[in-house]
Amino acid sequence: MAAGITRVSSCYYHHLILKNKNGLSASVAVSTSFKKMVTNAASATITASSSTNHGEYRSIAERVSLEKEIKKSKFIAIAAPISDEESAFSFLSEVRDPRATHNCWAFKVGQHSRCNDDGEPSGTAGKPIQSAILSSHIDRVMVVVIRYFGGIKLGTGGLVRAYGGVTSECLKNAPTCLVKSKVPMAVEVPFDLLGLVQHQLQHFQVEDIKQDYETGKDGFAMISFKVDFDQVEKLENAVKANCSRQLVFYKQ
Template sequence: MPLLSISSITAPSYYYQYQKLNHRISASLVALVGAKRAMVTASSSSKGAGAFTTIKERVSFEKEIKKSKFIAIAGPISDEQSAFSFLSQVRDPRATHNCWAYKVGDQYRSNDDGEPSGTAGKPIHSAILSSEIDRVMVVVIRYFGGIKLGTGGLVRAYGGVTSECLRNAPTCVVKSKVPMGVEVPFDLLGILYHQLQSFQIEDIKQDYDTGKDGISMVTFKVDFDRAEKLEEAVKANCSRDLVFYKH
């Protein structure tokens, strides 16, 4: 049985404080996005808020186009800070251009790094969108070979090497966890924990001081797409009308 963390917070108080904290976090995020609006452009997320596909590890793809060498390097990122950390690790100051783009949820940025406007960063970003991969950054390093490609040639080159790089990258689906809580009688705790373990939940916490005789509050996190199934399974196995709290 998982280690239990017992607090002195009552069930109703726990829930309302939890909601209040999340409202504060949401307000802070809104303020942060607003402050960066000049730099960050919104786009739609095809995978939704609950799950996303990303790459497992750093990958690269190299191609020579009219004597210019293009090296696309892709890596998983979690936010803007990790994106710029990745950029500093892979960029080559000796190269003619280090162009890039990244996508994190509904936020992205791109940079042409000296190439004609819209011929490098934008096609890199478009290739990321087409791949349906999220939380990823692609840096395309170009070593100029003496032959100009023209705007159309640059768009095809930067977008093409990015697509090839991501096409060969190993990917994985990441599911977000959602917090839940349930009020359960003491005699049903064993049944509840058996169900929780079968659904591979995380961060179990238990509070006996709920203000209700013989009732405990158990909170945990579960994959967003399994929350409803877990609730149904618990109710069916406990044969009681249990009270669930969801974020």
């Protein structure tokens, strides 16, 4: 048997949304841009509570592949970080080889997981790939195992060991990283405090900062942003302490 691990390319991480069950106060007018940002983010992601431990998860840092020959059949496992089911099928379309005998796969996004045998006997390919992913404790990942038949049948047990084995080995060699969830927030700020609030936000390395001046209140702007889930309370306390206790924060 011959095997080799290859790092294919760097990949992005998809930050999740940590929902606040209390939602936004109905008595306060929230800017249109913040509502749109929250709606789009929520529809494109799965909540952190459904898939992660306290708003964080471990995924692979980049796309990797492993090639192995088993009884003259060539197996190529390709693993990649994904953000959702749509990105999983996009990855599958990219790497599947129509010339191969089988393109079997499985992916996991939070508590949602799917697999496919692609013509192999039921339960001998997709399920072993899926089981290997679950055993790795890696989230938001897809593995596609491409098989080129070499003329020797492996039998049910042999197929299970082959597909599960190459997947486990591929993921074992993949570099991993801890990804923190991002919470979309907003704060309504009087014009004279905009610079001070912006300065405070920079200390917490917030992302996607936007300012909306159409708040319905003269002299006020709405600043929207995303921050690590474990920094929400610290950020809110720091901004209020250094800027104004009257500032009101909104988060999904």
